[in-house]
Every structure is written in structure tokens, then in C-alpha cells.
Amino acid sequence: MSFNSNIFQDRVVTLALTIVVLIVVSSIIWPQQFFSLENLSLVLLNLSIDAIVAVGMMILLISGAFDLSVGSVVAFAGGFAGYLMYYWGVYVPVAILAALAVSVVIGFVNGWLVAKVGINPLIQTLAMMGIVRGLALMVSGSGIQNLPDSFNRLGQAQFLGFQLPVWYMIAIVIIFSFLVARTIFFRRYYYIGGNEKAALLSGIQVGKMKIYSFILMSFLAGLAGIILASRLGAAMPTTGQGLELKVITAVILGGASLLGGQGKIVGALLGTLFMGIIANIMILARVSGYWQQIIFGIILIAAVAIDLLLQKRADRMATALVKMKQFEKFDT
Amino acid sequence: MSFNSNIFQDRVVTLALTIVVLIVVSSIIWPQQFFSLENLSLVLLNLSIDAIVAVGMMILLISGAFDLSVGSVVAFAGGFAGYLMYYWGVYVPVAILAALAVSVVIGFVNGWLVAKVGINPLIQTLAMMGIVRGLALMVSGSGIQNLPDSFNRLGQAQFLGFQLPVWYMIAIVIIFSFLVARTIFFRRYYYIGGNEKAALLSGIQVGKMKIYSFILMSFLAGLAGIILASRLGAAMPTTGQGLELKVITAVILGGASLLGGQGKIVGALLGTLFMGIIANIMILARVSGYWQQIIFGIILIAAVAIDLLLQKRADRMATALVKMKQFEKFDT
């Protein structure tokens, strides 16, 4: 039978463990401030946008690509929906659909140029990052205030103690965790990322699949942008700046690899959660000014190094176990 | 015999061609402004820092890695040298050497953690980016003005119509072009980037070589930072922000691949030159505001797409040529 007890080899497990340790330690040090529902709800709310984008980025990274234009798409989708609602008085659902549709088009252009023309994803999505940021500034100028109440409620209403974006995030993570684990369609991204040539030889239509993944990425970024705009009650063209790197880092922390073929959706959530918790802890610890960046960097490195150590230790244990089993076999 | 006529398959050639076309067209449109020694000298001056960093990044990318902390190292090295000179009155060469030494240490830490501990280069260098930015803020606060004249001359003096940083850049590009093309040491990075496992089995000390490449990268970034500080006559803690992405883009434009094993040093220069010329053209054409980002993105995509097309066309031509040759053979 397979040797499945070596769960420490799974980044999701070690990361979850690290997060639990962080939470326990912080709760002991700051018993009142850290471990409250209120605090948790705020932490989750503030990472909901990142986590939604991270889900799409995880799928892209599984397939061996990434997208730098997501931050711009976040700004643009919110701005475009806002523009339609505010200046043209478009009905809220229609504006949302229109903004999502345009996001999908952006994703299609990225995917098409990467998959069919063969432009390097870094260059393509970097160029698109600039283009879409320009468009975002164009549609929303200095920001569009006073969006319709029915729109704002989508991001501001509460449900069971959490603001809606938290629920959206949870829903998206659950849905995509399930889809990626269980459907043939999403499973293909593991083949593509694991060995593109082999995927092609196995009859997977790699080009098309790539286009779909970029479309999905832009769709989720657009959705995140709309949620952010409704949370802010305003569309601001400067939102989402630097988001791409933050999200890619979180996703890699969560078990993806730039080489592709690895990762689980829940890792995207854990990665963003981890970064969110560290930031939170630093504020609790009154780390200020330039020390924030320095200490954040050190914690990040330390956490990953510990994780690797855990994995190696687990590896060694696993091998030792296998060995015992094998030698038992010899001796009989 | 070898079939070498297919030079269009080399990105360096197609990119150089694209640049020549850009130059010719621009010289026709802006005969006085564009094609003057003065403009050329300014364009080169303004890309000298990027190009020096790009040389190191090219070597890293050839070996299959990259470094996001370079922008921070640029800021830190300038700041640290400035700090020593301004606050402690340290002798200029000593301050420069000290700043370079600290840069080398940063590179060593990056390389060691990536190669020996196995931390993902993206996460490692991103964390280092934050740490070093924090250090830069620590040493230079909101900037250090009034650096010694003898220091400023290093970046501001002219020689044969070009400011010194241009000459530094040219020297570094030539030296490393030569070293990478001709020495066994640097050649190893192609092997490592091409197939790390096979490189190891061929007796290359992959771990050590990786550490050296990160050290070289930080050294060049530190050098660039010192040159920049002396060019500005001031150390600014916010310099180099976003430099990493700009340089990686330029290097990939110049023929490198995130997968490693590909690229030439001169490609790093051509990549930055291409981006510098486009920036210059946009200034001459007085393209401004939103359009700047949009047009820049479109030009970038178009240039790469044309490049790919050229390559494909060249491929087809090569095959056709073979066909002709073969038929010749049959006829005799």
C-alpha cells in the first residue's frame, strides 16, 4: 500500500501547522487582543480580495503560468462597473455583468497571446498590467463616489458576524477546491504544469486550456475588483497596485511552484492568511517604521526554512520506515 | 556542415533589428531631436543603472533563478556609502568598498538560503527586498544630500561626450559578455539552467555556483546603487523601487527565459536599450498620461509578437532552404 502517513511533505499541512502555532503563540502573548471573533472577522475581511485573486493565481501557477495584470484588472473592473452605474445609470446587475465580461475579454487577450502567439507570460501580462491600469484611470478618473446603495450593500452587508466579502471568499475557495480536486477539466492543469509536452502528447488541448485559465484569472480579479468597489462604496483607480506580487508570493507560500504542476486551492487561502497574520502580529508587537519590512522579511524566511526542515525531517522518517518494511521483507 | 544562416532564431539578432528599425523611424520623424549625440548620450545615461543590474540578472536567469531584492540593494548600497561619507566622514574609496562588501554579504545570504537551505528564490529574494529596503531607510532616512565632490564626480564627470555611468555600463557589458561567452566558469550557468540534475552529475558544484551568482548579482546592484548616488549627488532610500520587475522584463525581452539555460549578456543591454528608446520616443512624441501606459504596453506586445513572427518565418525559410539543398543533391 501507499505510504500516506507522510503528511508533512504536503505544504498545505505544514503551512496550516505553522499558522496554528502562530495563532496559539500570539493568543498566549496577547490574550485579549488577538483571539477574538471581531479580530478574526476583520483579518479575514482584509484578506478576502487577495484570497479571491489568489485562487485564480493558484490555478495559473499549477499550469505553470502567472499573471501580473491582476492588480490592474481589480482596479479596472471596479472602475468600469462604477462608471456604468454612476455616469450612465446602468442597472446594478447589468453593470456588474458588463465589468465581468470586459475582465473576461482581458483574460482572453492575455491567454490568446500567450498560448497561441507564444509571447512570454511575464512580458504579456506586464504589458497588460500597464494597459489596463491606463484604462482604469481613464474610466474612473479620480475615483467614482456615491455608487448605488444596492451595489454597496453587496460588499458592506453582514451575515453571521462576517461582512459579505468574507463569505464570497469562503464560497470561492470551497467551490474551486472542489472543482480542482474532482473535475477532469481542472485536473488537466496539473498535467500541463507538470509536463507540458507530456500533456500535449496525452491529447490535452494545452493551448485552449491555457486560454481558459487566463480567462478565469481575469474573471476572478474582476470579481474581486467589483467586491472591493462595493466594499469601499467607491471605485478608485489606484486600487490593486502591487497586488500581483503579493498574491504570487502568497500562492507560492501556499505550495505552488513557479515551475508548475504543484499546489492546492486551499494553499492559496493559507498563504494569504499567513501573510495577513504576520502583518497583524507585527502591529500587536508594536513593530514600527522600517523595522516592519525588516522583521516581516525575516519571519517569512524563517517560516519557510522551518517548513523545509519539517519536510526533510518527515522525509527521513518516512524513508526509515520504508527501510524497516523492506528489510522485514528480506528477512522473511 | 552546420546550418548557421538561420540567425533570426537568435533573439539578440531580432531584437537588435527591431531597435535599428525604431531608431531609423524615429530619426526620420524627429531628425534633430532624436538622432543627436546629446540625445543618445542621455538615453544611454538613463539606462546605465538598469543595464548594469540587468547584466547580473541575465546571469541569474541563465542559471534559472532571479533576484527581486536588487532594487533595494541599489538603494541600500548608495545609502550606506552616503551614510559612511556624510555622517562618519569616511574616505570615499573606503565607503565605496564597504558598501560593495555589504552588498556581497546580502548576495551571499540570498544564495546560501536558496542553494543550501532550499528556499524558493522568489520568496527568499522578496523577503530580502523588504529587509534591505528597511535597512536602506534606516541608513539614509529621508535621503542624504551633499555628498563629497570627489564622490559625485564618479557619476557626473564626462568623457568623450558621455557621462561616466555610460562608460561603466559599456565596460561591464563588454567584460561580462566576454566572460560569459568564453570562460568555463560562467559557461556553467548555462549547464545549470539547462538541466540542474545533469549539471550536478557532470561534476558541476551547483550549490556553490548558485551562491556565486547571487553574490555577483548583489555586487552589481550595489555598484549600480553607488553609481546612481554619485550621479544624483544624493542617496535616496526610495530609489530602485520596481527596478526588479523592469530589469527582469528587459532581460527576458533580451532573450532570457524564466526556465533558465538561455540568454546572452548583450541581450540584457539590448533589452534595456529597447525599453529606454521607447521611453525616449514617448517623451519626444509628448505622449502623456493614461496613454503612456497603454501605448507602452501595446508596443511591448507588438515588438515581441513581431519578433516571434520573424523567428517563425526564418524557421520556415530554413526548412525551405534545406529542401532546395536536398533536391540539388538528388539532381547530381
Added chain:
Amino acid sequence: MPLPSLSYLIDPDEKDRIRLRLKNISKRFPGVLALDQVNFDLKVGEVHAICGENGAGKTTLMNILSGNLQPDEGSIFLHGDEVKITDPQEAQRQGIGIVYQEKSLVGNLSVADNIFAGNQPVSKWHLIDRRKLINQTQQLLRKLGMHDIDAHGRVDKLSPGKQQMVEIAKALSRDPQILILDEPTAAISEQDTKVLFKIVRLMVSQGKSVIYISHRMSEIFEVSDRVTVLKDGKYQNTLGTKDTNVNEIIRLMVGRDIKEFDYQNLSTSEVVLSVSELEGDRFKNISFQLHRSEILGFAGLVGAGRSEIAQSIFGVTPDTGGQVLIRGKKVKSNEVANAIENGLGYLPENRKEQGLFLEMSVEDNISSVKSNTQTRGIFIERKGNAALTEEFVRQLNIKTPSGKTKVVSLSGGNQQKIVLAKWLAVNPDILIVDEPTAGIDVGAKSEIYQLLNQLTMAGTSIIMISSDLPELLGICDRILVFRHGRITADLSREKFSEEEIMHYSSGTKDMYREKI
């Protein structure tokens, strides 16, 4: 997936019907005309072998059939109708299944996921049914006699031989009408080959057709009905296997007779390598000595641990016990560079993953070890490397447009020759070769044996790991047999025979144990 059952046998009239016909197929690559007006036909219920030297165009022809390449000229007929096989998916739809010469598995996915890539069994909600997936995988593996492959296990944890069996299972999982096997036995053991042939015969008996490519003449004569020979991309002839013989085919392939390798014993009594009580993750108690100018064979079944022991000696994997002495000197473990400095060389079995720099030139590959470990100077010796390359291209008859050609565009056998050349170039004191002739054509094989023999004449000692038993028998002075990470026999030339070795490797005999 319906498993073929023995009850259904095709009627004899069917047998002569042409299922597939290729007409005047040509294909060019930059620098080479890989296929030149090739004709080929495949009957219902036959095994049709294709022979040819390395680079003759066999794989290229199969790539055209499986939709990976489009022919420049020519047409393909299936059951008399012209078809266009635009991509691998189309080939699958047309019932063409292929086991590629090159690995087409995804390393970090499980065996089951690989076998049913993009084709997993689903439940009624169109969700992947993991249980069914695992069951079907196990069924298939059982049919292939691979009981010990874990359907959940990651593919990159398997030895290359087992990976090859997974590839075969993958092709069979789609129940193809035409199965293409492109050198399926290059990496697998004799026993697995037998299982494979059983399956091939079963398929043929059900009216399916098999195209079989191999450089092992014995296999071709064992399994095929007809043989087609290609030479330099040109069609030579198609012969009934019963009506021809090995020499005729080789003559068609090479254009001349191959001279037999004649064995010489050069082994001396000087010990150059002494391994004692070596222990690792999957092996234990490994002790043996290698003498100067000796050719020592390592025999054993797939997964017996031979490659791993070799890698441990070479310093790739950290050994967890025992010691390795080279000419009496202890070498540092876990440091390949150190091993090479001490005169050791290791030619890995998996050329693409461990041996080649695919995107680099022939010259860079051949000179890779030499320039990185033996050259004292700082600069690349371009002239020296070019001369070296030229020498080996000639000596091993490597088919390449030039020394500057990227290795990725060469045929499998030619790539293997390059990995070999890279080690021959440094002329190591002790050379461990792991499946050195995998995928190499008959002509070149005997050249390689000759070369190895020449090396021993110059004082080199060789350890040869091979799954090709006749090869070991033909060239070795002594053979160690391995089973489950242990040495079960140490046989000198007088004592070894195919039968003896099979006994020791399958566990029915053991020199070092009383009871079996």
C-alpha cells in the same frame, strides 16, 4: 474500460485486410530530410516491426501517425479512407495509441492520474471517481504483471523501468485499435518484456494491430509478422519475418555486415575500487571489488537497486553506511565533483533527466564533463571542443547536422550516443555505465562494445549496469546479480549463463543465503 477477452478471436479472412496505409510520406526538419517518400501499410491483426539505424526516421514516422507532426507531403489512409491526423486527440479518436520513445509522464502526479490523463472515469455528476480510477489502474497494472506498482504513488518515485510499464499501461487504457510501441523495451527487464509480448499477442488475436520499433533483433523475430526497414529516411523494403533473417535486415539497415564483438579478458588483479558494507535507502550490505581493466556487470530485475548503488558510489545520494575506497583512498560521499576528481565517471540511465542539456549544442554536451572538471585553464577551449566533438561524431556515427545543433532535435539513439561520448571524452579511471546502449542501433552497439574494450586496454575499469542480458554476457568479465538491494551472486565468466542469472535475480537461488 473493457478488458480484451480471449474468447474473441478474429477470423482468418480479416487478417489480410489493410487497416492503415501511409503513402509517400515526407518530412523535413532544419538541416535534415527525416522522411523521404516513405510507404508503409499495416494489416488487421498483425505485428509490424520497423527497423532502422538511429536517426533513420522511425520515431518521426510514428509522430506523424500520432498527430504530433504534420507530414510535408504524402497521405494517410485508415480503412481505405484518407484521414488527416491533426493532433494527438484526433489520433486517439481514430483508435491510435502510442507508447512514446521519450517519457511522456508527469512526474509529480500519481500513477493512476498518469495512466488516465485527462480521461479519468467519472461518476454521474461528471466528477472524477477516485475509487473507480484506482480500481481500473490496479486492474491494468495487474494485467501487465506490475503488482508492485502502487496506483497512488508518484510516478517520479518509480525507477525508469517501472515508468516505462506505466507508459504502456497508459497507452492500453484507451483500448486502441492500433498500438504503436516505440522502443518499449529499451529500459525494461527481460521478464517485463515477456509480459509485454503476451499482451501484444493478445491484442493481435483480437484483431488489433501493433507497430513495433526496436533495436533488439531477437525481439523482432520473436514477436513480429512483418518487418519494414528504413534507412536515412528512405523506405528500403518490407519482409515477412519468417522469410528473412537477422543478417538480411541488418544489411538493409546499415548497408554492410556487422562485425561480431570478440571478447578478451584483460582484467588484472589490481583492485581499483573497493566497496564494503555500503548501505542506503533501498540497499544494504553491498560489498565488492573492481579490478583494473575489468568489465564488471550488474544484473538484476527492474528496481533491484543497481542504479541507486551506482549513484551512491558516485556521490549523488548520501550513503548511510559503509565505505567506498578508490585505489585505497576513501572518497567524500555526497560530492560528485570529488568523485570525478578521483577518476570516477557515471553515465546515468535516464538520459533526458540526468544526462543531457537538451537545449544546448552537441558540442556543449560532449564537452560538458571534460571542460568542467578536467580543463585547468579559464577559457573555453573552442577548438579543442570542436575537435573532440568531431571525433566522437565520427567514432560513434552520431547523426547530427552539425556540432552546433541542439541535442533536443536529435533522435533518441543519437542522444544516447552523446551521453556516452560525454563520459568517454574524459577517459575516467573507473566508468560506471547505466544502461549505456538503451535505444542504440545494432551497428553502433558493437562499435560501443569495441570502444569500451579499448578503454579497458588503456587501463580503465568498467561497471556495466544493463537490462540487456545478452549484452552483459557478451562483454563482461564478471557479473554481480542483484535482488531487492542485495547481491545474490558473484559469477565469473566461466560460470555465467542466462539461466543462472535469471535464477539469482528472481530469488530462486542465492549464493549468500542458506535457505530460500
Added chain:
Amino acid sequence: DPSKGAYTREQSSEVEVAKPVDENEEYVMVTTFVNFPMYVNHDQAAFLRWGKKMGVKTTVLGPTEWDVVAQIGVIEQVIPSKPAGLLINGTDPAIASAIDKAVDAGIPTVVYDSEIPNSKRHAFLGTDWYEIGQLQGEALVELIHGKGKIAYMGLVGQTNMENGFRGLLDVVKKYPGIEVLGKYDSKGSTENAAKITADLIAANPDLAGVCGFDAISGPGIGLAIKEAGKAGKIKVTTVDWEPEHLRLVREGVIDVLIGQKRELFTWYGAQFLYDMVHKTNQLSADDQKAGITNVPFAVNTGLLKITKDNIDLFDPSK
């Protein structure tokens, strides 16, 4: 010297002839982060409006990121095209050498927003960031009655902001009841500012006040405070008065805005350039030779303070 004044009066009739308006006369503004909405809607809008009114060409150039080195590059590359005048956003003292190059090339050069002290710029219009910090500090002290925990954020390391931070701290340190939690880097991102504020609130339920020093942190601080249900309880002062800020003041989330008169920077800055080019006020026979600039050397355009009480005057949208 009274004779100088007399000289000017004498010459005034010749002013128009000095240099007629040429529609190809180009005034170039070089900033950084050129698409930043606040810059676009205030600085650039006023500058372009001025150009239209005067019938001259106006161009805005600069990198799209906050990249001072690139801004320097743009200044240097604009110089050879010899614009009539250069209007430069004083982003960092390090642009001094580029400004000097422009001045040495004979181009009238005016700096706005923040002073570049070591440069040869002809004139400066702007505000004193130290004063912005002081004003915020005074407002906050009053709002929290001189005691409680406060935090502040902005773009750490940027010269003008660091000056602002100093101004704030100098005020606050006089009140022993005030505890400064720390300085935070908004990184120019609304979401980041919101996240920092949310974490601050969670860590310090008794947080009394927050100050924001960049245009983007205001909305972020406001968002987090609203979402935590602490509007009005935590006092907020920020810089700038973009529509988003104004709305938050109306909603009672932000208490005090310290605004700059950015339109005045560029309108009068451009006018100074024009007056230099056209020698509108000539002070000597040859001002350049005499080393005189015929426009004010430094102008402080002053600040404005917006609270709930005067919001209607600034926000006509409601």
C-alpha cells in the same frame, strides 16, 4: 534699491514687444507618478487650463510609477528640446542636479509642491510639509483632548512625508498623555492602509486617532474604521481633499482634512515661467546677466483645513 523699481516702471511700456506669444511656445511639466488622480485633477488640470487661456502649448511628462530617478531621466531628456519653461514637481532633493542642468541650459525652471533647497531653480511654489504635519498634529490633539494612542502612516522614506512626520511628532511630543503606536508604510495602497488600520484597531481597541500623510491612505483608514464600526470614535486627520476624502468627512469618518492648494502651485508656477520668458517685469537691463529672477523666489501657497463645518463649501456634489 529704489532705482530698480523706477527702472521697471520705465520699461513697462516695452513689455509686450519683448516677446510675443507664440503658439508653439511650449511649457513642460515634469512630475512622477504622472497618472496619479490627485496630480491629474489638480496640478495638471490647472496647468492645462492655464495653457489654454494663454494660448501656449502645455505638455505633462513623467513616469507612471513613483520613480524619482525616471523623473530625472525625463527632465534630462526634455532639456535638449529646449522648451520655453519647465515646471517641476519637487519630489525629492535628489532631482537638484537635473534642475541645475535645465537652468544651466537657460531654461526657466520652476519647482512646485516641495522645495528643492540645493538647486538653482528660479522659483518655488508650494507648501511646507513640516507645517502639514504640525497642523494635523494640532487638529488631532484637539480632537482627542491631548491623550490616547495614535498612529500615523504615509510613504515611508519619501522626503516630504518624513518632514510631515517630524511636524506631527514635534507637536504630539508636548502631550505626555499621547502614546504614539508607530509609523506605518501605506505603500501607496488603499487596501494596505485599510489592513494596517484594521490590525491597529484589533490590537488596540482603545485607539484614539490616526493620521494619514498620503492621498491614498485616507480612504483606506476610513474604510477600516467604518468596517470596525468605530466611525467618530477614532479620530482621523489626513491630507488632501479628493472626492473620496470629502465623502468620508461628510460621513463623519474623517474629522479633519489638511489640504494643499495644488491648483495654485501649477497655475502660478506656469505664470511665473511665462513672465520669465516674456520678461513681463524686467528689473534690470539684462536680468539674466544681473543674476536676477523677475518672479518671486519662493511662494508658500498656504494650506486649508476642511472639517464637517465647512465641508459644503468644498464639496458641491451634495
